[in-house]
Amino acid sequence: MARTANKLTVRQIETMSKPGKYADGNGLYLQIAAGGSKSWLVRYMRDGKARAMGLGPVAVVPLAMAREKALDAQRTIREGLDPIEARQSERQARALAEAKAITFRKAAEQYIAAYSPGWKNAKHAAQWTSTLETYAYPVIGDLSIAAIDTGLVLKIVEPIWQTKTETASRVRSRIENILDWATTRGYRQGDNPARWKGHLSTSLPARSKVQKVKHHAALHYRDVAAFMDDLRAREAVAARALEFAILTAARSGEVLNASWNEFDLDEGVWTIPADRMKAGTEHHVPLSARAVQIIKQMGEDFGKEGFIFPGQKPGHPLSGMAFGMILRRMDRADITAHGFRSTFRDWVAEQTAYAGDVAEMALAHTVANKTEAAYRRGDMFEKRTRLMAEWADYCAMPQAAANVTPIRSQR
Numbered sequence: 001m002a003r004t005a006n007k008l009t010v011r012q013i014e015t016m017s018k019p020g021k022y023a024d025g026n027g028l029y030l031q032i033a034a035g036g037s038k039s040w041l042v043r044y045m046r047d048g049k050a051r052a053m054g055l056g057p058v059a060v061v062p063l064a065m066a067r068e069k070a071l072d073a074q075r076t077i078r079e080g081l082d083p084i085e086a087r088q089s090e091r092q093a094r095a096l097a098e099a100k101a102i103t104f105r106k107a108a109e110q111y112i113a114a115y116s117p118g119w120k121n122a123k124h125a126a127q128w129t130s131t132l133e134t135y136a137y138p139v140i141g142d143l144s145i146a147a148i149d150t151g152l153v154l155k156i157v158e159p160i161w162q163t164k165t166e167t168a169s170r171v172r173s174r175i176e177n178i179l180d181w182a183t184t185r186g187y188r189q190g191d192n193p194a195r196w197k198g199h200l201s202t203s204l205p206a207r208s209k210v211q212k213v214k215h216h217a218a219l220h221y222r223d224v225a226a227f228m229d230d231l232r233a234r235e236a237v238a239a240r241a242l243e244f245a246i247l248t249a250a251r252s253g254e255v256l257n258a259s260w261n262e263f264d265l266d267e268g269v270w271t272i273p274a275d276r277m278k279a280g281t282e283h284h285v286p287l288s289a290r291a292v293q294i295i296k297q298m299g300e301d302f303g304k305e306g307f308i309f310p311g312q313k314p315g316h317p318l319s320g321m322a323f324g325m326i327l328r329r330m331d332r333a334d335i336t337a338h339g340f341r342s343t344f345r346d347w348v349a350e351q352t353a354y355a356g357d358v359a360e361m362a363l364a365h366t367v368a369n370k371t372e373a374a375y376r377r378g379d380m381f382e383k384r385t386r387l388m389a390e391w392a393d394y395c396a397m398p399q400a401a402a403n404v405t406p407i408r409s410q411r
Contacts, residue, residue, distance in 0.1 A: 010063055013038070028070035030058070040066040042073045046082050053084045102187050104148060104178070105141040108132055111181045123253075128174060135160065135171045145182045148175075150193040154203060162210050169207055172196065218339030219332075221347035221394075228395045230330060238322040240294050241309040242337060245323070247291045247392050249344040249362055251278065252337050256317050258308045260299070265292055268385075272364075283364045286385035288392030344391060352390065358383045 005025030013030060016022065016038075022030045027042045040055035055061055055069045073083040102110075108128075116125040132141075139156050140148055153175060160168045176194035183189065194200065219227055224246070231243050245255040254272055262271050270285040277283050287295070298308050307317040323337035341363055348359040361380045 006067070008063065013058060013063060024063075024067065024070075026067070026070045026074055028055075028066055040069070042070045042083070044073065044077055044083070046077075051082070051084060053087070101144050101146065102182070103142055104145045105132075105137055107145045107182045107187060108136070108174075108178050111178045114181075131167065131171050132174060135167075136175060145179070146188040148179060148188070148193060150199070150203075153194045153200070157200075158204065161204050165207050165210050172200065217335045218342035218346075219335045221343050221351065224340075224343055224347075224395055225397045227330075227332070231326075234326070234330075236326060237298075237309055237318060238326040240298060241318055242323050242326055244291055244294045244309075245337060246340045246344075247288055247294075247395065248285050248388070249341050249391070250285060250364075251341070252320070252323055256307075256309060256320060256322070259306060260304050260308060263295060263308075265295060268292055277364060279364060281364075284381060286381060286388050288389050290392045290396065291388075347391065347394065348387070351394070352387070354383065354387055358387055362387060 008022060008024045008030060016030070016032060017036060019032050019034045021041075022032070024030065027044050029041050029043060031039050031041050033039075038058040040058065040061055041052045042055060043050065043052045045051070053073065055066055058066075061069070076083045076086050112125055112128055116128075119125055136156055140152050143152070153172065156175070157168045157172045160171075172194055173196075176192055176196070179188065179192045179194055183192070191199070228243065228246065231239055231246075241255055244250075245252060248255070248270065250272075254276060257276060258270070258272075262273070263269075264271070265287075268287040268289075268291075270287055270291075272283045272285065274280050274282045295308060302310050306315065309318040310316070311318045311322075327333060327335060327337065345359055345363065348354055348362075349356070358380050362384050
């Protein structure tokens with residue numbers, strides 16, 4: 001019986017050179033072009049029409065592989081499909097999958113670009129990028145976001161969960177947000193492996209179990225007058241900025257980035273815009289006479305444009321490290337600039353009769369109780385004006401007097 005398949009041999013394929021098509025069986029043909037190149041094709045009938053599908057050059061597709069491909073084509077035909085159309089569909093599906101494939105790093109960059117305009121400031125976006133570059137990208141940055149699983153998330157956060165709990169929690173949350181974003185856009189499917197509740201909470205101890213609360217080192221209020229006396233004797237811009245921060249009980253970033261358009265010195269008011277406030281709400285700060293004097297002095301020394309406390313680089317504010325440096329020069333590395341907010345709060349509680357709400361409003365703290373927040377619509381500005389004037393007086397007192405300051409009444 002004549003053989004209907006496997007008619008060709010490897011030797012024949014190597015030696016044949018005459019242009020033409022040579023059948024091997026099962027629709028497989030060796031095709032030799034006029035220039036001598038050799039390739040495979042499978043021929044078949046579809047809807048009464050002859051069709052041919054290339055399988056690749058002989059140099060790439062050896063005989064055994066060509067025969068297997070020809071058999072696959074025959075199986076596809078038996079299933080009622082056209083091999084050429086099936087291959088095109090497969091290629092399109094693969095191309096679509098590749099087009100949808102995106103690395104975690106690329107997804108994170110797109111997420112930050114999409115959402116950062118709504119964030120409070122550029123520093124927040126920089127913090128996102130910094131934490132991801134430090135902790136996430138080395139592990140999953142170049143991986144497809146569709147491949148991120150629980151094991152990979154744990155590989156990122158578990159090593160720092162005990163020692164850098166707050167940072168680890170933020171990294172986990174940011175990864176979760178990015179993965180949710182990717183799922184919504186079709187880049188991945190399934191549950192979010194970075195989800196805490198009911199998922200990672202079963203693998204990691206709660207933050208409250210491992211995180212040690214660290215308070216900013218603060219100066220006792222009885223020592224603030226002596227400290228301020230030393231600070232006022234220093235002529236550096238950082239010294240004036242720190243003194244102003246203490247007198248206003250403001251956060252370091254709020255002071256360092258303060259600009260002239262935020263001040264009404266005639267009324268003695270500093271209005272910090274919402275986008276520079278931690279709570280995202282505009283804050284009005286009553287200025288004591290000494291605080292106003294500091295601002296006027298900065299205007300005389302550096303002009304009334306741009307930042308109140310300019311840095312060495314033109315057009316830029318004082319560095320965020322300035323307060324730490326001035327404290328070290330004063331041999332007070334044991335305290336922090338932020339700690340003076342605690343100093344102020346302790347002084348209000350122990351040396352005055354002002355209600356806690358007044359102090360909290362002066363510190364621009366968010367009211368945790370929603371019911372209380374709903375009813376507290378004013379900003380207690382008049383009371384805070386008196387409070388900040390008394391605080392400035394206390395900061396300027398001789399040390400002996402500061403140690404015996406009587407409790408004042410709320411006028």
